[in-house]
Amino acid sequence: MMKLAADLPDTHTLRELMQLLHEEIGLPEHKTISLRTSINGDLGCNGSDAQHLMETLEERFGLELADYDAYRYFQPAGNDPHFKRSAKGRGDKVPLTIGMLYAAIQSGQWDTRTLEG
Template identity: 60%
Template sequence: MTEYAPWITLILLVALAVWLDKKMQHPAFRTGVGLTLIVVGPILVFGSTRWITELQSNSVAVLAFSYGIRLLITRNKYHLQRNCPPHPLLRAPTMNLAPNFPEDPVMQQLLQLLHEEIGLPKHKTIRLQTSLNFDLGCDGSEAKQFMEMLEQEFALDLGDYDTYRYFNPPLFDVFLKRRAKGHGEKFPLTIGMLYLAIKTNSWDTQTLENLS
């Protein structure tokens, strides 16, 4: 039984290390423990060689040193997981996407922005043809802020984009209402148009409306 003692000790220490790894989630705490173990490891080897050898536990010091390095390398592991913004599909788990709806990083970022600035319905199917003005109920004020965010996030050249082609001006703004006169009925501004504009890095009204 004595000959298996070092292996039993090692297995128990590894199990303890795995358990502690899940419990120690704060970066500062992981850093502190990691540095301590990195110092303790060599001390156990060089400063206490005699009793380490007698216990046949040389691997304990190596394990402590290695685990200390691991804690330092992964000190921000749980911190980054908490700060990472979840995908819109995780924040709105009942959201339905139409078949063949693109889910590349560009569309994911666009959905994230739509979710934060306008709001996406949880129980309606989201399609490329879903319009911000008719389907999502986006008004002129929201549209202005959203398009500014879109321009910044994707470095998008808005080209000949005309907000009054799709949205009515705020009711209280008489000056803008005069500017919007003569635009007639509004056209749908769809998610597909936004996606195409981002992919081509420019806004060409006729091309986007025809393609979408």
């Protein structure tokens, strides 16, 4: 059973999100999962896994991703050397936390400035 932080809100939406994360990327049993857990840094979600996860969130929760930029958070999928080179120049990745996903789902849209603020 995964360990959840005591301060996690007990809502249907968050339970559904955690279940989805568990199915899509797997949540480690030895780490305590909180709203501050980053799926890219702490959970190592990247590339096609990240792409699939965001598409699933879009479908499942009707999340509007117009302002979402995968490059801010994730390394690109695949082994295209040109793609990798252009992506490398984008610098360090911003942590994408479970709290950010939860807030985006609640508001119905990805608003980078608000979510990272």
